[in-house]
Amino acid sequence: MNELCVESIKKGLRTELFGQNIVGCFSLSSTNEVLKELAAQGAPEGTLVIADEQTAGKGRLGRKWLAPPGTSLLLSLLFRPDFAPRQAQRLTMICSLAIAEAIEGLTGVPVGLKWPNDIFIRGHKAGGILTEAGTTGGRLDYVVVGMGLNINLDISTLPELRGMATSLSQELGREVSRLELLWRILEGIEARYKSLKSGKSPHGEWAARLINLGCQVQVTTPDEVLVGWAEGVDADGALILRTPDGQRERVLAGDVTLRGPVPG
Numbered sequence: 001m002n003e004l005c006v007e008s009i010k011k012g013l014r015t016e017l018f019g020q021n022i023v024g025c026f027s028l029s030s031t032n033e034v035l036k037e038l039a040a041q042g043a044p045e046g047t048l049v050i051a052d053e054q055t056a057g058k059g060r061l062g063r064k065w066l067a068p069p070g071t072s073l074l075l076s077l078l079f080r081p082d083f084a085p086r087q088a089q090r091l092t093m094i095c096s097l098a099i100a101e102a103i104e105g106l107t108g109v110p111v112g113l114k115w116p117n118d119i120f121i122r123g124h125k126a127g128g129i130l131t132e133a134g135t136t137g138g139r140l141d142y143v144v145v146g147m148g149l150n151i152n153l154d155i156s157t158l159p160e161l162r163g164m165a166t167s168l169s170q171e172l173g174r175e176v177s178r179l180e181l182l183w184r185i186l187e188g189i190e191a192r193y194k195s196l197k198s199g200k201s202p203h204g205e206w207a208a209r210l211i212n213l214g215c216q217v218q219v220t221t222p223d224e225v226l227v228g229w230a231e232g233v234d235a236d237g238a239l240i241l242r243t244p245d246g247q248r249e250r251v252l253a254g255d256v257t258l259r260g261p262v263p264g
């Protein structure tokens, strides 16, 4: 799988946990699906599953993740935190912050986050995160955080995404090393995970990067469509929405569409 083979990843990786155990394949179904199976079989925390191509790459609610071979970073990481299940979203927070910092550090391209799980560059989606938790008896057994990032992807080859998505190469006009970015992301996640476990919440930093806070939004949840003002997010990652009748709604998961202008 060219530059992203296990040996090359290991060569430059400066982590103690994330990526120390790697399952790398040129092609597999979905890195999240493979890692969930490994997690159920007892794989250690920090296990990385990475692929160049997924035959069943997925987003939330059965949606597809599109990534032609050679264009993207497609990976999943295994966490076994001592958290309550409602706190699993904190891992989405630390991964998205690490991704944003890694991209900005390597390329200088500014990155925004869109609640709840999107990586945005200049108004277009450049990546997505899919966090899936396994629980036993009301306790978190494992959390798999899957990350898909458009790196050297010509969006015009995917007509379904035209107008809504972008990639790093598209923004920069040149290709970017997936390997270099991967190392930075894994190192960033490791540092942030340590800090999270020592009691530091990523919530403030995450909220500061969310492009849809302070905006009029429409939120589609599995049960209903809500409109209102995105006032904030709480420590567990829920969106606090002020509806037109002045009520506050706490929304745990959904798709957000901006309805008003982004302030500032």
Ligand code: BT5
Pocket: 029, 030, 031, 032, 033, 054, 056, 057, 058, 059, 060, 061, 063, 064, 065, 066, 067, 073, 074, 075, 076, 117, 118, 125, 126, 127, 128, 129, 130, 146, 147, 148, 149, 150, 161, 164, 165, 166
């Ligand atoms: C996401 O879902 O954004 C989470 C995507 C997570 C993908 C990674 S890849 C590695 C790991 N293994 C997996 O199988 N999945 C994870 P959601 O918010 O539901 O957004 C899905 C929607 O994003 C699709 O319906 C498309 O509209 C759009 N989309 C699909 N591919 C895209 C791409 N490459 N770039 C931007 N948007 C895309």
